[in-house]
Amino acid sequence: MKVTKDQVLGIAGKISDGILAGALISLGGAVFLACIDPAVPYARYIGAVFFSMALLCICMRGYALYTGKIGLIFEKHTKEDVSVLLLSLLGNAIGTVAFGYLIGAVFPALKETALSLCTGKLGQGYLFGLLRAFLCGILVFSAVDIYRSNHSVTGIVLCIPAFILSGYEHSIADMFYFAASGIASGEAFLYLLMIVIGNSLGGLFIPALKLIRPRAKTSPDEGKGETPPEAEEKPQDAENREQ
Numbered sequence: 001m002k003v004t005k006d007q008v009l010g011i012a013g014k015i016s017d018g019i020l021a022g023a024l025i026s027l028g029g030a031v032f033l034a035c036i037d038p039a040v041p042y043a044r045y046i047g048a049v050f051f052s053m054a055l056l057c058i059c060m061r062g063y064a065l066y067t068g069k070i071g072l073i074f075e076k077h078t079k080e081d082v083s084v085l086l087l088s089l090l091g092n093a094i095g096t097v098a099f100g101y102l103i104g105a106v107f108p109a110l111k112e113t114a115l116s117l118c119t120g121k122l123g124q125g126y127l128f129g130l131l132r133a134f135l136c137g138i139l140v141f142s143a144v145d146i147y148r149s150n151h152s153v154t155g156i157v158l159c160i161p162a163f164i165l166s167g168y169e170h171s172i173a174d175m176f177y178f179a180a181s182g183i184a185s186g187e188a189f190l191y192l193l194m195i196v197i198g199n200s201l202g203g204l205f206i207p208a209l210k211l212i213r214p215r216a217k218t219s220p221d222e223g224k225g226e227t228p229p230e231a232e233e234k235p236q237d238a239e240n241r242e243q
Contacts, residue, residue, distance in 0.1 A: 011083075011087060014064065014084050014088065015087050015088075015090055016091065017062075017063045017064035017088065017091060018063075018064045018065075018066070018087060018088040018089065018090060018092045018095065019091040019092075019094050019098075020058075020061075020063045020064075020091075020095065021058045021063040021064055021088070021091065021092055021095065021172075022091060022092040022093065022095020022096040022097075022099070022172060023099050024053075024054040024057050024058055025054045025065070025095070025096060025170075025172045025173055025176060026095065026099035026100055026176040026180075027053075027054060027099070028051040028052070028054030029051065029173050029176040029177060029180075030103050030107070030110060031047055031051060031053070032044070032047035032048065032051045033047075033113045033114055033117070033177075033180070034107075034110060034113075035047025035050070036113050044165070047164075048161035048164040049157070049161050051160060051161070051164055052157050052160035052161055055143060055144075055156050055160055056153060056156055059144065059147050059156065064084065064088035064092075065092065065172065066085065066088050066089040066092050066171070066172060066199075067136075067141075067170065067199045068140060068141075068144040069088055070085065070137070070199070070203040070204065071137075071140075071141035071144070071145065071203035071204055071206065071207050073204070073207075074204070074207045074208070074211060075207070089196070096172055096173075096176040097175060097176075098179075099176065099179075100114075100176045100179025100180040101179050101180070103176075103180050104179065104181065104182060110180060111180055111181060111182060114180040114181035115181040115182065115183070117177055118177050118178050118188070119181075119183075121169070121174065121177075121191065122183075122188065122191055126190070126191060129191055129195055130194045130195070130197065130198040131198065132167060132168045132198070133169040133170070133171065133194070133195040133196075133198025133199045133201075134198045134201050134202040135166070135202060136163045136168035136199060136202060137198060137199040137200065137201060137202020137203040137204075137205065138202045138203070138205050138206065139159040139160070139162055139163040139168065139202075140159065140160075140170065140199070140202075141202070141203040141204075141206055142206065143158075143159035143160060144156075145206070146159075169195045169198065169199075170195075170199065171195040171198075171199045174191075174192055174195050178192065
């Protein structure tokens with residue numbers, strides 16, 4: 001099968017949208033790392049709020065974030081949609097890893113913070129990571145769905161800080177944290193894979209429930225008492241009767 005130039009450019013464009021989303025998540029993650037200070041416990045609240053900047057920019061510019069798109073796959077699931085979803089995940093990984101190593105090299109203090117954070121993540125085990133990722137997926141889908149449906153950023157500025165402060169796991173952000181920490185191992189890869197699965201299940205949770213929700217049925221009495229169009233008396237008929 002011959003691949004055309006337009007197809008190559010299309011694939012490159014989808015990956016680049018994912019890379020841009022990954023870069024923005026990395027910048028938001030770096031802000032959060034900078035706000036983690038044991039001496040100032042409330043500083044992490046500021047970091048959580050500013051992290052929402054990443055998803056705000058992604059949604060407003062139309063970049064491709066896997067965790068924001070996975071919940072839409074029931075709505076649109078053509079071959080093209082699946083391609084966009086998988087290529088966005090690849091782009092997200094490239095963007096977060098590249099920016100993670102860059103930020104870790106430029107800011108040694110953030111690298112140390114990321115190392116401590118990721119060590120704790122690995123220590124919680126795969127099952128707890130999966131469950132926390134599932135809860136995160138629900139909130140991320142809700143944030144994106146509210147933005148799409150209501151043209152409002154309220155869901156983003158509330159749901160994103162909520163999942164961060166609750167300790168839930170976001171796969172794309174975790175890719176950045178692990179890259180910034182310098183941890184590169186099979187254990188880390190498997191952990192991130194579990195987080196991707198958890199986010200995916202969480203992102204599909206609300207859409208799946210919507211699919212099985214019964215549709216509103218038309219009432220048998222609906223329309224009774226209305227005069228059928230053919231039974232309506234025309235003005236001309238009334239005039240003839242009077243004559």
